[in-house]
Amino acid sequence: GRSIDVDAEAMPGMAADAAPGRARAARKSRAGGLPAATPAAEPVSAEPVTMYGTSETYTDYGVNPFTMVADDALSTFSIDVDTASFTIARKKIEAGVLPPPEAVRVEEFVNYLDYGYAAPTDGEAFAVHMDAMPDPFRSGHHILRVGVQAREISRDARPPLHLTFLVDVSGSMSSSDKLGLARKSLHMLVDSLREDDTVALATYAGRTAKILDPTPASRKWAIHQAIADLRAGGSTAMASGLDLAYEMAWDSFEPGHENRVIVLSDGDANVGNTSWDDMLSQIKGYADRGVTMSTIGFGMGNYQDTLMEQLSNHGDGNNYYIDDADQARRVFVEELGGTLVTVARDTRIQVEFNPDAVLAYRLIGYENRDIADKDFRNDKVDAGEVGSGHNVTALYDVILADGYARDLATVRLRYEQPGADVDHGGSGGIERAWTFRDRDLAERPDFASRDLRMAYTAATFAEILRHSPEVEELSLDALIAFGDGSRRPGEADDTELIELMRQARTLGAGTRSGVVSVR
Template identity: 55%
Template sequence: SAPSPRAALTSKPEARRGQASAAPKKAPPQRIAAAPRPAPPPAPVAVAAPEPQGSETYRDYGVNPVEDPAKDRLSTFAIDVDTASYAIARRKILEGALPPYQAVRAEEFLNYFDYGYAPPAAGPFAVHLAAAPSPFTVGHHLVRVAVQGKRVPVKDRTPVHLVYLVDTSGSMQSPDKIELAKKSLRMLTESLKPGDTVALCTYAGSVREVLAPTGVESKGKILAAIADLTAGGSTAMASGIDLAYDLAARTLVRGHVNRVVVLSDGDANVGPTSHDEILETIKRAKDKGITLSTIGFGQGNYKDLMMEQLANQGDGNYAYIDSEAQARRVFSEQVGGMLQVIARDVKIQVEFDPDLVKTYRLIGYENRNVADRDFRNDKVDAGEIGAGHSVTALYDVELKPSALRGGATPVVVRLRHKAPLGANAAEETVVRMAPGAIAPTFDAAPADLRFASAVAGFSEILRHSPHARSWRLSDVETIARGAASSKGDQQEFIGLVRRAGALAGGRKDAVIAKAAD
């Protein structure tokens, strides 16, 4: 499908997740970002990122504009813990191509990494604020808002009832699809505990119930059913989702986690496959207590847009599996976030004091923006946090000199969320940023903030953000090297940045420029 224009550059999107409100937020504020995109300055090396390969589909959500807090002091968005965009980009880069700019969602790059935030002493999550001078734009600061969910020991985890819905159509035949999906399901099954149940169904030209709801005590029976899966035929995704929800209804228990897990390349080409029909089915099931997560595989015909929207509407998370190591990360090392919900409909509202802040811009979360007035509207859907999940958001901010003096509190963060079984949300004013949270220099900032800055810079360059026209991959690599921990994913990131620089023209100081629209 043709890429959509980056129209969001000139307006702050209203609620794009769940039930968007139709009424205007207020008189449209003036934007600092102008509608016409200025011509980019000369770059040392300029190459255009490839458009989506084959029949792959991605959606361009645009880039958040610069805001004047004197006109709009509130930034409101829904929690997002998806990570698929980073894994998709990694696969493209490792296979020798820059990712399509539409495939890059900055928040999914940021939230791929574990920054080691301290867990909450009480309650479902802790919030950590920090800021430092921007390493990319002179006179700007980067402000980090981090949310860390509590961790829940396996022995204390709520029972889960899972339905594996596996795409077995012909498009799933390659080893990096059906075989990797089977390995993923084996890992997920091994992560379950007594009291959990699993059902398995497939969809291709027709749908099939492979395994009725089965207790994990009969693990051998579950693993045997997974082993017998083969791919072939066309794709009837909507019918498969209907069957999965029928199976989920058989084991629906209030207070337990009842979840459908879709494993697919997202290519639905037979049956009632309109997005609206499928999303409406998912919404009705979510309202009954059955959530949905999506796990993507493969490339060439990959439908990122479909997989992302399914998870968003289903109050689940969206991951992409490009290797057995990634499968182990999602289904073994970090599986607690999928299996244990600690808070629902989580919204963040960040308030910038216009006396202390000249401008601000949220990096990413363009399709998670919530109208400011809907922060306290509990009917408006938002994000789900699982056990151990962390969420990172970065703002590019221009502070006024008064913000750096003693006693200034330029930022206030509020959270609103529902308990896993609650209908009404609770709100708390979490923290006011104190002057001590603003590092005097970038090098003096905490390592986690510095590494997150590198990740944000990488995503901004790859998605051709007009705010990053002069940012350099060599700077991103230098920042990452100085801040990365010994963790494998952070070390891998450094290599990806270096590879991207080579793909952009063979020079580490390359600036990636987008071809003319």
């Protein structure tokens, strides 16, 4: 992989409870004109990148180039509901240092904010919402938004949860923003469960330990006590811990219920059978049998972002990073259904652009979620899982044709129902389609919805942080002003996003001094 130089002086210790923040969006910028058919850039190796001065690893997935519609009218990708990248960036910035560009995944900034999409009707699993506006800073560019809203299952109507917590109690987890915050998070989660849910608990350090057999949530006191007794010390045998956790989860497996392993860790694995491919293969095998995985990350200095994201991807689950108690409450209390109750499996989107309306397009983010166009209807190909009430947003930067046609694009969404064809044997897919019409396009940015404008703001901020060539000409001051004028009344997340951008500006974001050099 490539190594990144980070000024050691700019790496203060992480505060145990950094202030909360929230955000999400999607979009980009650059000097105007038709994007000289951006060359299909050299493929990025997607090898984990280690930051100098730390043992943190992140992966550079590159930046999507523009594609000429005449060459390829189809854009196909897996849905992504993760938000870890945003909270990692927030913790870094609030600690006084910019995140490494490789840590920034634009779609996770986009999907951190809630856009208030209307829920699906008539028993449908999803509703799709579309709108567009001219780029506020680049003549000739437009931003198209595709928003997907999943149906919500009420707390009483959801299936029982059978959760196996796998907690990293190695010495690297000893700080209050690691194991201390993990304990707080688990206490919150347990208090949010129904009496017919169950919890099991295992730990790993130099050795693994079964702490609690599957226990009904009606016995909350016993679960809380087991969590409170967790202490850190020793090395890190993650692979052995996964073996134990999945063995426990499989022994208590209940068909038709939500069976999930939840890993709480900094991702550091330095002892035992920690072969990357072995762990991913094991997790994928259990996911195909109906035991999914969520990864919950903590701490800085040795955080293994690449490992935590890929474990959850192969486990048909989700990946969160907890930087403070407010984020824990958001994930495990306010959005518990979306975190742990799956309403659709292997969910993917395909956008087909009309060559009479669109000359070129670029999907903003989702670089590591690309699916071959020919595999859109191949249900054996793994894609993203969506939880109860989750919403997912994707933004496209497009160049419209002169006198463009009325229909800009067709948006197709395909998914499988939870529990159906768990072994990915194929042909269980459900597909829906919507048309993106010119009436969905605002004449001016200030005529567009505040939701779209905030999505643009968050995505473009992420583009600046990851040094995307598409925003080289964009002023962060101008983006802050645009975002500040686009805030939605009563949305604290919007205010926090703008404040985070201001903090990033003081650290050099958007300037050459804010660039982390790559060697």
